[in-house]
Amino acid sequence: MSMTSESDEMMMPKNDIDSPPAADDANSGGSVGGNNPLKKGPWTSAEDAILSDYVTKHGEGNWNAVQKHSGLDRCGKSCRLRWANHLRPDLKKGAFSPEEEQLIIELHAKMGNKWARMAAELPGRTDNEIKNYWNTRIKRRQRAGLPIYPPDICSQPLNENQQTDDMTTFSSGDVLYPDFMPVNNFKAPDFKIFGLTHQFYQPTLHDIPATSLLDIPTSNLLAQNLHSYPNKTLLSNMHPVKRLRGSESFFPGPNGNAIPNRNQYSNDSSSAQIAQSFICSSPYDHNYHNSTSNQVSSSSLFPAVLIGNPSSSEPGWAMKLELPSLQTQAGSWGPPSSPLPSLESVDTFIQNLPTEHNLSCNLLPQNSGLLDAVLYESQTIKNSKETSYASNMVVDITDTASQDLHETEWEAYGRTISHLGHSSSSVFSEGTPVSANSFDESEFLEPIQGCNVKEPTTLHPIQYDDKVETADEMVFTRPDLWLVSDCFGPMKDPIRDQSLLKDIGTLLCDDLGRDCKKMDTSTSSSQSHGHDSCTWNAMSTV
Template identity: 65%
Template sequence: MSMNSANDERMMLNNDPDSPSVDDANSGGNVGGNGSLKKGPWTSAEDAILVEYVTKHGEGNWNAVQKHSGLARCGKSCRLRWANHLRPDLRKGAFTQEEERRIIELHAKMGNKWARMAAELPGRTDNEIKNYWNTRIKRRQRAGLPIYPPDICLQASNENQESDDMNAFSSGHDVHHPDFMPMNNFEIPEFKAFQINPQLYPQELLDFSSNSLLNIPASSLLAQGPHSPYPNKRIRGSESLFPGLSTDIGNVIPDGSQYHNDGSVQIAQPFMLSSAYDHNSTSNHGSSSSVLPGSHAVLNGNTSSSEPTWAMKPELPSLQTQTGCWGPPSSPLPSLESVDTLIQTPPIENTQSCNLSPRNSGLLDAVLYESQTIKNSNNSSRQHDLFDTSSEDLHETEWGAYSEPISPLGPSSSSVFSEGTSLDEPKITRGYRVEESTDLFPMQYDDRVETQNEMIYSRPDFLLASNYFVTNDQTRFSGKVDTSATSSTQGYGHDSCSSNAMSSV
C-alpha cells in the first residue's frame, strides 16, 4: 500500500501498469478481467464512481462494478468500500457510550463475531467494531480495567451455561468464549502446587526431569483437552504470543519450577507473586497462591469470577483463534525457519498438564519429547550447565540478568532471534525484556503499580507464563521485546510460520 492519492486517480482511470499485482487484488476469486486492479486507499473520484454505480444498480454483484463502471477495483474491494464507508446508512463518528456497552455485551455473547455484532448496531460496520474492540477495549484491558462489567459477564455466562451443559466436550466459540472461561479467570487451580506424582512416572523419567524439566516450557504443561477453553479452530498465522518466543524463553528461562529431592517436580505457578523470584511475596499469598500477579484478585481482593478474562491475558499478537498454542492434539514442532526455532520446543498442543491421566499425560509427553530433543542436541552439555544451577541461585542470577535495564539481550540477542539457535544458547534469553508492562498485565492503573508491573513483566517467570495465555483473540502484543532482531514479533506477529508450525505437525 504505497500508493498515494495523487496516483490513485490516474491509476484508477488508466489501469496503471505499476499498480499492485492482479493476483493480489483478485484473491478470493474476484478476477477483474482486464488487467491491473488498484489497491490501497480509495480516492473521492473512485468513491463517486462506486456510489453512482450502486445507486443505479444496487448492492451486490460487486464484480460487475469493475466491468461496468471502469473502476479499477476488484469487487471485493468495492463491497468493502461501500459497506464500510459509502453506505448511506452508515453512522460515522465515535461510538456512544450506549454503543460501547452494546458492543461489550455482544462480544460477551458472541465473541469475535463482528458481523453479527454489526447487525445489532445499526449504522456500524463489522470492521469498525472490530477495530474498536482491538484498540479501545483492549487498551482498557491493558490498563487493568474490566472490559466486561460483572453483570454482563454473569449474563453471558448464564446464557452460555445451557449450551455448555449440553456440550461438555464441545468448544464452540460462542459457548466457550474465552473471556468467560475459568482459565481466563485469574485463578488457575490447575497450577496450584502442581506436582508430578512419582508413582505415575518411571523413575528415569523423573530423574531426567530433575535435570531437564526446567527446560520444558510450562506452557507445554498446560491443559489441553475437552475442557480446554480454546476450541479447535483453523490455525492461522500469528496466533501465538511471541510466536515462538515464549516457548523459547520457556525452554531456557527457568520457569520457577521447583525441584524436590524426592524426584518430584513442582511446576512453578508462573503467575504467582509467590514465585521464587519474589521471595517477599511468598508468605503473603497463602490463600492466593493461584492468583495471578497483578490480577484484580490480588490487588483488589476481588476474585472475580466475573472478571474480564482479558485482564489476565497478556496482550497477544493477533491471536483470534483460541487454538493459539493449544490446538488439537496434533503436535507441531516449531518451524525451522521461524525465529522461534532457536530452541526446540515441546509440542505444545501435545502436552497437557492438568489432565494427568495415564492415558493422556501432557506432562509425560512433554518430558519425553524434551528428552528426545535433548538427546538430539549436540550441545547438551552447555544446556546442562544452565540447569545444574540450583534453582535458587538460578533465580537470583537470572532475575539479576533480567533486571538489566537496558539492552539486556546483549550480544547474543540477535542470535536468539535471527539465527536458529537452540538449546545450547541459554544466555540468549537473558535480558529479554518486556516494556510497557501495563500493556501486558492488568493492575490498578497508577504509577506505583505500573512500576510493579515493570518488574513483574520483565521477570522470566512472567515471560514464560505469558505463554499460557496465548489465546484466541487477535490482540496485539504491545509490549515489545527489547531487541532489534525481533521485528517479526513486534506488533502483530507476522511469524505465521511459527504458529503454524506449532499447530500443524
C-alpha cells in the first residue's frame, strides 16, 4: 500500500484546504496564521518537490520561513514533518527488516515510548514510523493474545550504560514507565517511587499498606510492575492466579529472599478473597512473624500483585503487560528465573545510588519538594549528634505496654505538629478528596488499627539484611514509621528517632494531602478504581 506523493498527484481531499486560497497568497509572504490559508492533507509530489528544493538550498530549520518563502501553503510544522518523515534523503523506505523490528522491541523495552530516541538508533527511520509500527504491533499482538515483548527481550540484561541512562532518566519522570502512564487513574511515576523505595531501603514489601495497593487496578500493577520483570512475558500469558502458582519465587521477603508462593493461592479462591486476605492481614499481622519460610502471611507478599483480577484476561490486560518501565532496571536485576531482584542485585543497585540528597532531588520525580525538606531535615538532625532533641516525648519503646502506646500514638498521629509547623490532622479531612471510592480516613485507619490490635505480645525477631532486628528495634506498627526505620537504619536513639519519625510521617502526610488537593482538581472524574491515585501516589512515595 502506498500513500506516497507519487500517487496523490491528483489527490485533493475534501479537507485538503482549510479555506479557499487566494490566487496569489502563496507568494504574498504572509505570516502564518494570517490571511494565507494553509493546506492540509496529503502532500502532492509538486509540494514535495518545492519543499525538497527549498531545504536543499537553504537547509533545515526555520520552517516557518519555508512556508513564507517557498510558496508552499503549508505551515512550518507540516513542512518539517513532511521533510523529516518522507523527504529526507537518508530515509529508508519500506517495511522494517527483522533486525530493525528486533531493535525496536529492544529499544522500546529500554526507552518506552521515546520514539525520537528510538529513531536515532534506527538510521533512516522516523519516530512517526516507529510509533506507527509499534502501535500496530501492539494491536496485532494484543489480538493474538501474545505478549508484546518476547521472552528473550525481557530477560536480556541491560548493560551498564543503560543502567546509567535509566538512572538519569529516572528523574525525568517520563522514561521509565511510559506505558503505564495514567491508566485507570494510576500514575506511573508513583510506581517509580515505589520501585525506588524498594531500592532505597531493603525491600520490605510489607511497608506498603494493603489498602493503598488494593486501590490499584490489578492489571496495572501486574502489568506495570511485575511484568516488567524479566520473565514477565511468560507470566503475561498466564492467568493471574496461575502466575502465582507458577512463580515459585515471586516476591522478595523481608530480607530480600524470595518468598515462595503460598499454596493457598494455588486454589481457585476468588480474587476478592485474596484481596480480603490482604486487607485483613497487614504487615502488622503477627502471622507474618510466625510465618515459616514456606508459609508466609499474605501481608508480606506484594499485595496488589496477588490480587489478580481474573477478568484481567481482557485485551486490556495484555495491553498493559508491555511495560518497559521497571524492566529497565529489573532487567539488570537478575536472571529470568528470579523475577524480582535478588538481594545482592538490590544491594548493588543501592550502592550505585547517588547520595541521599541526590536521591531526593533526582529520583523522586513527583516530589513536591517537601520530601526533600524532610530528608534534609532528618539528615541534619541525624548528623547533629550533640544536639539535644527538641522533643521531650519520652517513650520507652520496649515497654511491654507498647501496644497501647502504638494505638495512642496512632490516634495522636493526626494531631502531631511537625518541626516545620505542619499539622497532619488535616491530612485526611482536608487534603484527601472524599468520595465513595476515595481513600478516606476511616478506610485507611481501620485496617491498620485492626491489625495493630493483632500486634503480637511477643515480638519475634525479624531477619533484616545481615542482622536481626529485635523487637525493641521494630516496635512501630505504623507503616510510615516502619518504612523510615528501614530507610534510616535501626534506631539508636529511640527517643530522638521516634520524634524524627513522627515528623517525617507528619510531613509526608502533609505532602500527601497537598498532592491530593492538586489531584483532586485534575482527577476528580477518575476515581472509579477504589482509592484515588493520589493515595497511591503518596503512599508509594512513603
